[in-house]
Amino acid sequence: MGSGSSIGRVRGLGSAKEGAHHWWNQRLTAGSNLLLTLWFLVSVALLPAYDWATVSAWLGSAWAAVPLALMLLSVLYHARLGLQVVIEDYAHAETRVVLMVLMHFFIVGAGAVALFSILKLAFTAGAIVP
Numbered sequence: 001m002g003s004g005s006s007i008g009r010v011r012g013l014g015s016a017k018e019g020a021h022h023w024w025n026q027r028l029t030a031g032s033n034l035l036l037t038l039w040f041l042v043s044v045a046l047l048p049a050y051d052w053a054t055v056s057a058w059l060g061s062a063w064a065a066v067p068l069a070l071m072l073l074s075v076l077y078h079a080r081l082g083l084q085v086v087i088e089d090y091a092h093a094e095t096r097v098v099l100m101v102l103m104h105f106f107i108v109g110a111g112a113v114a115l116f117s118i119l120k121l122a123f124t125a126g127a128i129v130p
Contacts, residue, residue: 022081022084022085025077025081026078026081026082029074029075029077029078029081030078032070032071032074033071033074033075033078036067036070036071036074037071039067039071040067040068040071043058043064056121056125057125059118059121059122059125060121060122060125061125062122064122065118065119065121065122068118069115069118069119072111072114072115072118073111073115076107076110076111076114079107080103080104080107083103083107084100084103087099087100087103
């Protein structure tokens with residue numbers, strides 16, 4: 001019984017042709033997280049004060065609300081990708097589907113609450129009185 005060449009034995013056993021998309025998205029979101037987090041830290045550091053009126057006025061600007069919403073979406077998508085890998089690699093087959101559904105509900109719920117908060121502050125920046 002011949003075993004063939006070493007390349008012949010492993011041909012067709014490699015990538016499932018789907019992992020590169022996931023890997024690439026994770027790297028893109030990591031890069032965008034880095035840039036948007038740097039923007040956020042610099043923007044907050046440059047605020048003249050940290051009282052409610054100043055932060056509310058800052059967030060009322062489209063130059064602050066839009067990048068902050070993009071940062072939120074990028075961080076949550078990056079977290080979803082990372083948690084998916086952890087669940088697929090380490091969860092037992094019986095609980096994998098349940099954990100994936102719970103993870104998706106958590107990410108969507110957290111994103112909805114955070115995005116609503118950003119939009120509410122952005123659209124009512126001058127009207128809110130603490």
